[in-house]
Amino acid sequence: MTETRLLREQGVTAPAGFRAAGIAAGIKASGNPDLALVFNEGPDYAGAGVFTSNQVKAAPVRWSQQVLKGGRLRAVILNSGGANACTGPGGFQDTHTTAEAVAAALSQWGTETGAVEVAVCSTGLIGDRLPMDKVLAGVTEIVHEMAGGLVGGDEAARAIMTTDTVPKQVALHHKDNWTLGGMAKGAGMLAPSLATMLVVLTTDAKADAATLDQALRAATKLTFDRLDIDGSCSTNDTVLLLSSGASEITPSPEELEAAVLAACDDLCAQLQADAEGVTKxxxxxxxxxxxxxxxxxxxxxxxxxxxxxxxxxxxxxxxxxxxxxxxxxxxxxxxxxxxxxxxxxxxxxxxxxxxxxxxxxxxxxxxxxxxxxxxxxxxxxxxxxxxxxxxxxxxxxxxx
Amino acid sequence: MTETRLLREQGVTAPAGFRAAGIAAGIKASGNPDLALVFNEGPDYAGAGVFTSNQVKAAPVRWSQQVLKGGRLRAVILNSGGANACTGPGGFQDTHTTAEAVAAALSQWGTETGAVEVAVCSTGLIGDRLPMDKVLAGVTEIVHEMAGGLVGGDEAARAIMTTDTVPKQVALHHKDNWTLGGMAKGAGMLAPSLATMLVVLTTDAKADAATLDQALRAATKLTFDRLDIDGSCSTNDTVLLLSSGASEITPSPEELEAAVLAACDDLCAQLQADAEGVTKxxxxxxxxxxxxxxxxxxxxxxxxxxxxxxxxxxxxxxxxxxxxxxxxxxxxxxxxxxxxxxxxxxxxxxxxxxxxxxxxxxxxxxxxxxxxxxxxxxxxxxxxxxxxxxxxxxxxxxxx
The missing domain is CATH 3.10.20.340 (ArgJ beta chain, C-terminal domain)
Incomplete structure (x- = not known):
């Protein structure tokens, strides 16, 4: 590769070392896809995240904030069809149970994973408990589907949509032979301190958690933090960045930051263009x-x-x-x-x-x-x- | 009178010592009424005002703020059909010229009045100069009309309407035989620090400018400042309170404050009920x-x-x-x-x-x-x- 290219395909599975899947687990009444999994095959498992600044934080946000304290992330499970916000201790327990189910299914598949390595993201209506029977059956199915060998970035990007009309993906292929990919959802309740949105970014570059964190914070400050569709800030905003290190290339912090910024900026433009009711x-x-x-x-x-x-x-x-x-x-x-x-x-x-x-x-x-x-x-x-x-x-x- | 009554008629001319008028001066393309005059016949001429907190203040706001520094107010001229905001030094000169024309016409009619005793209020589209030929011809006509002996509160309340669908008036008849009246306009650009609105309150109670000012500030803080239709604060918000003293009754500051609060609260409810696009x-x-x-x-x-x-x-x-x-x-x-x-x-x-x-x-x-x-x-x-x-x-x- 001689030059850096930015494309809008493959998304989170564009970088080496990542698999993903998206399925219809029955969480949405419509029967549309509503459960997505992003899995880091390694060899590295560094992760960073930024979250909503809303004081009313959904259960999955509080869970994932704890997970990220370790700087290590093996998988992200995301559901649309329900925000699991304002759902009390029971709602938090649902998130915890979901992470444990993902870890157990991945472990069964041969990848020893702990629940504390699994971030959870939810989006949809505030205030309803998730149908956990469907979520847990879906977790078993989605890990099975991913294990089947699909790359699945496209399917994952579709499964996190709510009022979005199109999936949002990006893939930045760096001229030095490493890649940064990403997917995003978000159409309304979009305001500073992150839009109502879920974003997962992946890279096969080698970078430790602190470097990822710095790059992610710098990029979101200039991009998602400056997307303001309706002044309403969500309870569920989450942006995650996972590194597999599979390219065995270690970019400079500046190169990584520039790539994350470019990817976030592109996803931001896609979110703006598909915002609820947008005509301008x-x-x-x-x-x-x-x-x-x-x-x-x-x-x-x-x-x-x-x-x-x-x-x-x-x-x-x-x-x-x-x-x-x-x-x-x-x-x-x-x-x-x-x-x-x-x-x-x-x-x-x-x-x-x-x-x-x-x-x-x-x-x-x-x-x-x-x-x-x-x-x-x-x-x-x-x-x-x-x-x-x-x-x-x-x-x-x-x-x- | 044995008890205090609050009615929604007569408005600014309900108290003794006030006349008003409203005419179609041709400022609005529609031909609807667009010029109003409120005149204080005395014997007192105390006045107070509160204005928009927007840093971008229309010319009439800046003029009327100067006028109120003297605490003396003989007349208020109000136009709809144009806000005269963001119109540069020429726009301010237009306001000044309008006040001078009102003062001259009133003086000619036998009431020696200075331009510095005439407040000016404007409402309508921001950014266009007013058609001064029509405004000045209208000033001559409206003073003539008022001199004809009409009380004219209803006509004045109609002439200040923009997107309002109904005129807003109030009259509080105090059991101690003094009266407070008022009119208001405002339907959109309604937010704290006063809605986009013009309000003129009149009373025949005896009260000095400082007492009026205190009562007005206390009342607007709890009423118009807490009406928020769309979060947008206007460049032209003005609330004026004029006292004629014609009842020869001097209420206690608390009684006056309570009356001003009740009148403002009622006008506020009328503004809310007629807000742009309101269904709830x-x-x-x-x-x-x-x-x-x-x-x-x-x-x-x-x-x-x-x-x-x-x-x-x-x-x-x-x-x-x-x-x-x-x-x-x-x-x-x-x-x-x-x-x-x-x-x-x-x-x-x-x-x-x-x-x-x-x-x-x-x-x-x-x-x-x-x-x-x-x-x-x-x-x-x-x-x-x-x-x-x-x-x-x-x-x-x-x-x-």
Whole structure:
């Protein structure tokens, strides 16, 4: 291989040393695939994870946080069809039981595995206990299926979908002959501190848990943390990175970090493009803030504003709503120093509208909003979407 | 009069010593009424005001803030059909010119008035200059109309409507023979630090500017500041309180404060009931917080959550979204100690759902969500609405 390539196929099984599977275990009433397994064949078993910052954390998040303390990860079991959040001690026990069942099945198959090496991820409706009879039967079946020799990345990516309309996968083939792969799900309840999403990244590069952790935190901070579809942060957000070391190549920490960032960025764009009810892919860039953190706060203020988002749904260059939103930032700004542009056309400058500001064409699917505060060099970009009828429709009839 | 009565008629002209008018000046393309005047005939001219906390303040807000520094207010001129926000120095000059025209017309009519005694309020689209030829011709006409002897409170309340579907008025007749009246507009861009709204309150009670100011701040803090329709705070929010002293009664500061609070609370309920796209009137009460401020922050977190609001639009008791929203508060909570109820039915307690939680009937127009944090005695209530198709429709096609 002479150059690094980024593809959208194979996903978690693109790197050497990983197998995966996805099956329909009957957790979803629809009968669609709902159980996925990612398995690290080694020789290394390093792992890292980042999790939701929501104080209301689902049972699988609390379990997987404990698992990751060891820095060692053999397998990840993921289910859609139920978040197992707000389900009390019984819900936590269900997660524990699931991890034990995965470890037992893998051990039976000849790979001695402990429950503390198995991360668990769940997504779906908050508040219902999982149908454990189906989950446990599914665990037996999925390990059997994976043992059959399938690579299964595609199937795993499909099995974690909820309101997603397409599976999201990425594979970055590094020119130095190692690979980083990944899959993601997430369509709504997408907000900072990770979207409502589950992401599993795998690599055959050799890297210890600390190096993986550093690369993962740096990448998620710039990608998933800056994807804000509806300002709602999930109880179940999980991003995991597993290394098999099977390539026997040890990239520099910088190379690894760049690869993880590129993969996360690509998955992020896929999540944005498939967000609930999306008709516009919107990027909000705030520049000229006192620092990057201020810029990020301002970009989020705009990205979360319902009036900005409904205007963009209507392809309406209603820049006044952008100004009104940015006027609520918790640091001092000078309104007269701000410039605003839509898709490269300046619409507001020197405290007043620019000629033609109401005629900017926003009819396309991609809208870039740039706000220059002119008070420093801080900059940040947040990805969001419009607020459409389809978003309301999808979210007004989810649980019932 | 033997008891205090609260009615929804007459509005700003219910108290003695006030006249008002509302006309169609041609500012709105629709030809609907768009210019209102409230005039204080005295003998006192005390006034107080509270304004948007948005850093991007419309020209009329900046003008009226200056006017109120004197604590003296003779008249308020209000227009719909244009916010005169983000319109540069020219926009501010337009406001100044309007106040001068009102003062000149009133002086000509025999009431010596200075421009610095005239507050200006504007509402409508951000970013366009007002058609000053129409505004100034309208000022001449409206003063003439008011001089004709009409009381005109109803007409004024109609002329300030934008996306409002009904005028909002209140009149509190105190048993001690003084009266407090008011009118309000506001349907979207309604969020803390005052909704996108214009409110004028009048009273014939005798009270100095400082007393009015204190009563007004105390009342708005508990009412308009806790109305949050879409989390978007306007550039034009203004609440004014004028006293004519015509009743020659001087209520105690507590009596006045109670009356202002009752009037603001009633106008607030009217704004909530007529909010853009509303199909549900929702109150979010958070109790058991460490302090009232924490409770308010938590209530706002829930009231602004798009997933909570779309679920309520669907009459869906999706309490998990309430938990996920409250999990993002910026202070420490204990998720297992929280209880949540919908319309009096407990749905979540002791870290797990209550039996029947998914079957709570939310099909009615009023929904009460109560979250008990069980960590103190702080409490707060926020009024909001659901997030409906009609909200999206109304706001995706406003400017164009």
């Amino acid at each position: 892919r919107v990027t909000i860039t705030v520049a000229g803030a006192g620092c990057d953190d201020d810029a990020l706060v301002a970009a989020r203020c705009i990205a979360r504003d319902s009036l900005v988002k409904t205007a963009l749904f209507g392809s309406d260059p209603n820049w006044g709503r952008v100004l009104a939103a940015v006027g609520m930032v918790p640091f001092t700004i000078d309104p007269d120093a701000i410039t605003v542009s839509f898709n490269g056309s300046a619409v507001f400058s020197d405290g007043a509208p620019m000629p033609g500001a109401r005629e900017v064409d926003l009819s396309g699917a991609d809208i870039n909003v740039v706000v220059e505060l002119n008070q420093g060099s801080g900059q940040a970009m947040v990805r969001t979407t419009d607020l459409s009828h389809a978003y309301v429709e999808e979210n007004s009839a989810y649980s019932s | 009137r929702v109150t979010i009460t958070v109790a058991g917080a460490g302090c009232d401020d924490d409770a308010l922050v938590a209530a706002r977190c829930i009231a602004r959550d798009s997933l909570v609001k779309t679920a309520l639009f669907g009459s869906d008791p999706n309490w998990g979204r309430v938990l996920a929203a409250v999990g993002m508060v910026p202070f420490t909570i204990d998720p297992d100690a929280i209880t949540v109820s919908f319309n009096g039915s407990a749905v979540f307690s002791d870290g797990a759902p209550m039996p029947g939680a998914r079957e709570v009937d939310l099909s009615g127009a009023d929904i009460n969500v109560v979250v008990e944090l069980n960590q103190g005695s702080g409490q707060a209530m926020v009024r909001t609405t659901d997030l409906s198709h009609a909200y999206v429709e109304e706001n995706s096609a406003y400017s164009s």
